[in-house]
Amino acid sequence: MGTTQLESVPEPKYWHLKTVLSEALDAEFSVGEILPNERDLAARFGVARATLRQALEQLELEGRLQRRRGVGTTVAPPRMGVAVGAHGQAWPGEADDTWQPLDCMPAAPPAAVAGQLGTGREEPVHTVRRSRMSHGQPVAAELLYVPAASVPDLSAIDVPSGAARARAVLRELQRLPLQRQENAVELGSARADDAKELDRLPGAPVLVVTTRYLAADRTAALSVATYRADTCRLTFGDSGDVEIHHDPENQAS
Amino acid sequence: MGTTQLESVPEPKYWHLKTVLSEALDAEFSVGEILPNERDLAARFGVARATLRQALEQLELEGRLQRRRGVGTTVAPPRMGVAVGAHGQAWPGEADDTWQPLDCMPAAPPAAVAGQLGTGREEPVHTVRRSRMSHGQPVAAELLYVPAASVPDLSAIDVPSGAARARAVLRELQRLPLQRQENAVELGSARADDAKELDRLPGAPVLVVTTRYLAADRTAALSVATYRADTCRLTFGDSGDVEIHHDPENQAS
DNA sequence: CAGTGGTCTAGACCACGTA
DNA sequence: ACGTGGTCTAGACCACTGG
Numbered sequence: 001m002g003t004t005q006l007e008s009v010p011e012p013k014y015w016h017l018k019t020v021l022s023e024a025l026d027a028e029f030s031v032g033e034i035l036p037n038e039r040d041l042a043a044r045f046g047v048a049r050a051t052l053r054q055a056l057e058q059l060e061l062e063g064r065l066q067r068r069r070g071v072g073t074t075v076a077p078p079r080m081g082v083a084v085g086a087h088g089q090a091w092p093g094e095a096d097d098t099w100q101p102l103d104c105m106p107a108a109p110p111a112a113v114a115g116q117l118g119t120g121r122e123e124p125v126h127t128v129r130r131s132r133m134s135h136g137q138p139v140a141a142e143l144l145y146v147p148a149a150s151v152p153d154l155s156a157i158d159v160p161s162g163a164a165r166a167r168a169v170l171r172e173l174q175r176l177p178l179q180r181q182e183n184a185v186e187l188g189s190a191r192a193d194d195a196k197e198l199d200r201l202p203g204a205p206v207l208v209v210t211t212r213y214l215a216a217d218r219t220a221a222l223s224v225a226t227y228r229a230d231t232c233r234l235t236f237g238d239s240g241d242v243e244i245h246h247d248p249e250n251q252a253s
Numbered sequence: 254m255g256t257t258q259l260e261s262v263p264e265p266k267y268w269h270l271k272t273v274l275s276e277a278l279d280a281e282f283s284v285g286e287i288l289p290n291e292r293d294l295a296a297r298f299g300v301a302r303a304t305l306r307q308a309l310e311q312l313e314l315e316g317r318l319q320r321r322r323g324v325g326t327t328v329a330p331p332r333m334g335v336a337v338g339a340h341g342q343a344w345p346g347e348a349d350d351t352w353q354p355l356d357c358m359p360a361a362p363p364a365a366v367a368g369q370l371g372t373g374r375e376e377p378v379h380t381v382r383r384s385r386m387s388h389g390q391p392v393a394a395e396l397l398y399v400p401a402a403s404v405p406d407l408s409a410i411d412v413p414s415g416a417a418r419a420r421a422v423l424r425e426l427q428r429l430p431l432q433r434q435e436n437a438v439e440l441g442s443a444r445a446d447d448a449k450e451l452d453r454l455p456g457a458p459v460l461v462v463t464t465r466y467l468a469a470d471r472t473a474a475l476s477v478a479t480y481r482a483d484t485c486r487l488t489f490g491d492s493g494d495v496e497i498h499h500d501p502e503n504q505a506s
Numbered sequence: 507c508a509g510t511g512g513t514c515t516a517g518a519c520c521a522c523g524t525a
Numbered sequence: 526a527c528g529t530g531g532t533c534t535a536g537a538c539c540a541c542t543g544g
Contacts, residue, residue, distance in 0.1 A: 010539090012513060015455065037529060048515045053530090058442055058456055069530045070523035079439060085489065185438050186332060186486040187458060189311055201531080202268065203311055205440060205458070233439040236338065236489050263520090265532060290510060301534045306511090322511045323542030454512080 013047055014054035020045075021055055025064055025075060035065070035073040061205060063230050069201075079233040080135055084209055085183045091213065092130070092144055092223060093170035099142065101166035102129040109145045109222075116212065117219050119147050126151065128166045131197060132225070139232050140209075141197040142225040146173060150220040173221060179214040185234060186210075194226050205229040266300055267307035273298075274308055278317055278328060288318070288326040314458060316483050322454075332486040333388055337462055338436045344466065345383070345397055345476060346423030352395065354419035355382040362398050369465065370472050372400050379404065381419045384450060385478070392485050393462075394450040395478040399426060403473040426474060432467040438487060439463075447479050458482040 035041065042052040056073065059065045066076040092099065106124040108114070114121060125147045132140040148154075151172035188208040195202040211223040227234060288294065295305040309326065312318045319329040336351075345352065359377040361367070367374060378400045385393040401407075404425035441461040448455040464476040480487060 014513075018456075039529095048517090050516090051514060054513085056530095061440060061458065062442055063440070067530065068523085069521070070528080072529060081437065181490065183489040184334065184486050185460065185489070187314065187316070187440065187460065187482040189315055203271075205314065207438065207440065229440040233437050236436040236438070237434065267532075292510095301536090303535090304533060307532085309511095320511065321542085322540065323509080325510060325542095 014051050014058075017045060017047065017052065017055040018058050021059060022064065025059075029075045031075050031077045033075045035075070037072060060230060066230070076230070079231055080139070081235045082132075082134055082139055082227065082232045084234045084236055085181060085211065089178055089181050091170070091174045091176075091178055092221070093167070094174055098134065099130045099132050101163050101170065102131055103162050104128045104166035104169055105161050113145050113222055113224070116222055117145060117147050124148075126154075126169050128169055130166070134232075137231070138198055138228075140225050140227040141194045142223055145222045145224075147220075150176060150215070173213075176215045176220055178220075179216065181214065182212045183236070184210045187229070188226065190226060198226070198228050200228065200230075207232065207234060209234065267304050267311075270298060270300065270305065270308040271311050274312060275317065278312075282328045284328050284330045286328045288328070290325060313483060319483070329483070332484055333392070334488045335385075335387055335392055335480065335485045337487045337489055338434060338464065342431055342434050344423070344427045344429075344431055345474070346420070347427055351387065352383045352385050354416050354423065355384055356415050357381045357419035357422055358414050366398050366475055366477070369475055370398060370400050379407075379422050381422055383419070385480075387485075390484070391451055391481075393478050393480040394447045395476055397474060397476045399474045403429060403468070426466075429468045429473055431473075432469065434467065435465045436489070437463045440482070441479065443479060451479070451481050453481065453483075460485065460487060462487065 029035070036044070038049055038052055038056070042049040045052065056065060056067065060067055060076075063076055063079045065073055067073045090096070093101070105127055107127045108122045108124050109117065109119070109127065111121065114123070114125075117125065119125060125145050128142075128144040128146065130142040130144060131138060132142065146169055151169055153175075154169060154172045186208050188206050190198060190200055190202055190204045190206045192202045194206070195204055198204070198206070206226040207229050209223075209225045209227060211225070212219050213221040213223070282288070289297070291302055291305055291309070295302040298305065309318060309320065313320055313329075316329055316332045318326055320326045343349070346354070358380055360380045361375045361377050362370065362372070362380065364374065367376070367378075370378065372378060378398050381395075381397040381399065383395040383397060384391060385395065399422055404422055406428075407422060407425045439461050441459050443451060443453055443455060443457045443459045445455045447459065448457055451457070451459070459479040460482050462476075462478045462480060464478070465472050466474040466476070
């Protein structure tokens with residue numbers, strides 16, 4: 001008897017390390033503060049650097065830490081609430097200053113997108129790039145696919161591309177009666193171009209929000225927006241400004 | 254001249270490996286098929302096992318692969334669409350057979366939850382555990398917090414705990430007039446208990462959906478549901494059964 | 507029991523940001 | 526030039542699953 005289970009389920013080192021670090025973050029560090037570098041931390045805890053990194057990766061995934069090459073590891077602020085599809089139901093660009101149109105060019109969308117739009121393979125559609133800022137930093141990069149059929153009155157000649165073109169496409173789109181929109185969220189990893197725009201490394205975890213805009217029972221436009229998973233909490237159905245304190249022991253919120 | 258940039262931006266090996274594997278999955282493998290083991294794969298590509306694993310981890314994060322210790326690595330089916338908050342606005346357990354109540358016990362919620370509920374610290378609330386199945390596998394584990402004030406007519410005596418108690422709490426909750434509900438989605442990692450219920454390892458990536466149920470301008474209940482991020486695509490505002498084909502080259506959808 | 511993925515080590519070198 | 530995190534290696538052992 002006694003001995004109380006004697007480590008019959010040995011916790012992995014990196015997991016225990018993560019717990020210890022997490023508690024230390026709550027107790028001894030404040031937002032923005034710089035942690036000791038990885039080599040020192042690993043030595044202090046008596047583990048290999050790779051093991052220490054495994055713990056840091058988890059904490060970064062949960063939005064507790066921010067790591068930047070050449071700079072260091074800092075304590076991240078709580079995730080910001082970002083409203084998605086909150087304007088009830090509205091076209092993109094409608095009374096919307098959170099998204100900034102960058103440019104627009106005709107291009108054949110990926111097969112999955114073409115399938116949902118109901119356009120033919122290799123058929124070019126208007127592809128609008130937009131960027132979303134919040135609290136002074138980029139939080140999302142979007143590709144908005146608009147079939148030519150959805151903006152029939154768009155004059156192709158005056159402005160062939162650029163931000164002005166993007167605004168023109170959005171303006172034309174808003175003339176259609178919006179039936180409803182459907183949102184889907186899934187986990188992905190940042191493509192090289194998105195990563196650059198989001199100020200992250202390629203492969204960084206992102207929340208991919210796919211929005212279908214329906215008009216007259218057809219998909220009039222499709223938006224694929226990639227949000228930084230480390231800094232964002234996506235909110236649906238409200239204004240998205242609820243403050244949430246941190247809950248030690250894992251997960252988030 | 255010539256030499257066309259000569260690798261001035263050398264892609265990391267694991268990233269290139271991921272691309273190669275991803276294309277191989279599309280071209281030469283079908284869903285459910287078993288891949289060669291990690292040691293063989295690493296040898297075949299001439300890299301260390303750790304590097305190969307880095308590529309596999311990314312592909313698993315994107316829902317392309319499924320790895321199980323002691324078994325092997327298999328090709329994952331496309332993510333399933335899971336409807337979240339789609340019944341317009343309804344209480345949990347209302348005409349809802351996707352969630353299965355497991356049990357219910359009084360417990361003091363985490364500080365973050367207590368804050369949103371407006372209950373005092375250490376004040377116990379009804380804590381309902383539910384499990385969600387889809388296509389025969391568990392996709393989400395939920396903790397639903399219901400303050401005593403929201404279910405005033407609940408008799409504390411007859412059924413102190415268990416699934417029957419959980420159903421009783423849900424039934425009482427539905428007598429309140431539901432004002433609206435607010436959803437938030439963020440990335441997290443599975444706690445040990447959630448991981449077990451979701452048939453994953455602790456720390457596995459999950460999508461944490463927090464739902465506030467509002468009645469009479471108060472938070473009448475709060476749900477924290479953790480969905481498997483590898484197998485689920487969360488849908489808002491529709492029935493969530495859209496089929497989506499796979500898009501090679503990264504991300505998801 | 508053999509074979510799988512999961513954890514861990516102790517090194518090395520590289521890419522990047524800052525000074 | 527220096528210090529940071531990012532990548533990579535070649536091993537070792539452990540935990541789990543299945544026959």
